Amino acid sequence: MPSHKKSSILDAATRLFAxxxxxxxxxxDIARLAGSAEGTIFYHYKSKEELLVAVLDNLRADLAQCFQGHLAPGASSPGFPAVEDAIAFYFHLASIKEYYFLLLQNHHLHExxxxNPACREQLEAIYTIILGFFESAILKGQQDGSLHxxxxxxxxxxxxxMVDGLxxxxxxxxxxxxxxxxxxxxACGKILNRRNPEIRKPKAAP
Amino acid sequence: MPSHKKSSILDAATRLFAxxxxxxxxxxDIARLAGSAEGTIFYHYKSKEELLVAVLDNLRADLAQCFQGHLAPGASSPGFPAVEDAIAFYFHLASIKEYYFLLLQNHHLHExxxxNPACREQLEAIYTIILGFFESAILKGQQDGSLHxxxxxxxxxxxxxMVDGLxxxxxxxxxxxxxxxxxxxxACGKILNRRNPEIRKPKAAP
DNA sequence: TTGACATCTGACTGAGCACTCACTATAGGA
DNA sequence: TCCTATAGTGAGTGCTCAGTCAGATGTCAA
Known part of the structure; x- marks a missing residue:
């Protein structure tokens, strides 16, 4: 089982890096927020850079779970346009887990x-997950005929x-x-060539 | 007249910060790229932070000049849709002066x-200029009837x-x-409710 | 030539940094 | 009880950094 300190270090690093x-x-900073000694951080992670990769790994797994939960059958409102639903959900996610998205926009991360191959792999996996989420929503909209x-x-x-920019x-x-x-x-509806011009209000604007 | 060293320091800082x-x-790093001694930087700028503000000031002035030159009567292709023209120009600018736009996306800058009030003022002025450029292109499109x-x-x-995201x-x-x-x-054409569905190819894709 | 001023230099300083290491604490198996 | 492994500690280390400073150099007017 993972130690309590290790996970609190990971959590503190996630929030501070973001x-x-x-x-x-x-x-x-991390040690202070996690309530541990500096040495403990280097006991669990070889370097600050490896800690960042661990943060990305955790972020990716959590994000994948969030999207999977939303795409599960029965989770999305029936009859509600898939794409609007997806965008609203993404915004909701970006609201409750803002630090994830701020972290991903970090310039140094892309440098x-x-x-660093491990870092690149994690980043690529994360983008694949996010883009796959949007793409599957579009495909769903095409299947039910509401999109072209x-x-x-x-x-x-x-x-x-667009969403990331906002x-x-x-x-x-x-x-x-x-x-x-x-x-x-x-605007998204227009880009997607919605067949049905009236846009229903999404349930929750952040 | 401004000293040669001072402007080469500003230039080096702009590129490296970006x-x-x-x-x-x-x-x-800055001193090495500018070909000066470290002390010279602090002779011209009180601190590293003040140097950043000077970089922003220079960026703002240059950007304003670029946009003004493009909006000058006769500069834009007559009959060419104003908004597509503006977006293409913005992309062109983002291509030849990429470092400006990378600098503006720096997280630390917004922190x-x-x-820092001086920093905030510069940033706000820069965004006002960019958004004003897009807005005036939209207004022009509305006047000639191609947009609604x-x-x-x-x-x-x-x-x-959108453009910044790309x-x-x-x-x-x-x-x-x-x-x-x-x-x-x-996509931009769709967002803007173009009256004329066929989109002419812009002259230069970056 | 002299003095005054602007420009420029690089060795220096103290602070903060990532990381190391010798060490303690705890818990379970023999 | 002893042994070992895992977890955790914090003072210490060497390095890099922003910023300082005493002085060199260039320029021009008096």
């Missing part, structure tokens, strides 16, 4: 992925950049939270 | 803006997040450069 950035976070979208893969990427705008307080949500959903 | 990030860039877009301000923000994808090599450009232009 909020302050990898470089700005010191081992001392590191260039030279020629290239689901590329369109999923476009949706991702997450960033919210994090930096560049606009009032929630004010753009309805516009975003509407 | 490519490595603010925290990862040391004064030694700093929260506590209810809320230019919000739509400009959505366009910005810049980031390209920088991190998450997709082949240029492969999504046509799709992006098409």
């Amino acid at each position: 909020s302050k950035g990898f470089t700005q976070t010191s081992i001392q 590191l992925a260039r030279e 979208t020629p290239n689901p893969g590329k369109t999923a990427l476009l949706l991702f950049t 997450v960033r705008l919210r994090a930096y307080n560049l606009y009032e939270p929630g004010a753009l949500f309805a516009d975003l959903i509407e | 490519s490595k990030g603010f925290t990862q860039t040391s004064i030694q 700093l803006a929260r506590e 877009t209810p809320n230019p301000g919000k739509t400009a923000l959505l366009l910005f997040t 810049v980031r994808l390209r920088a991190y090599n998450l997709y082949e450069p240029g492969a999504l450009f046509a799709d992006l232009i098409e």
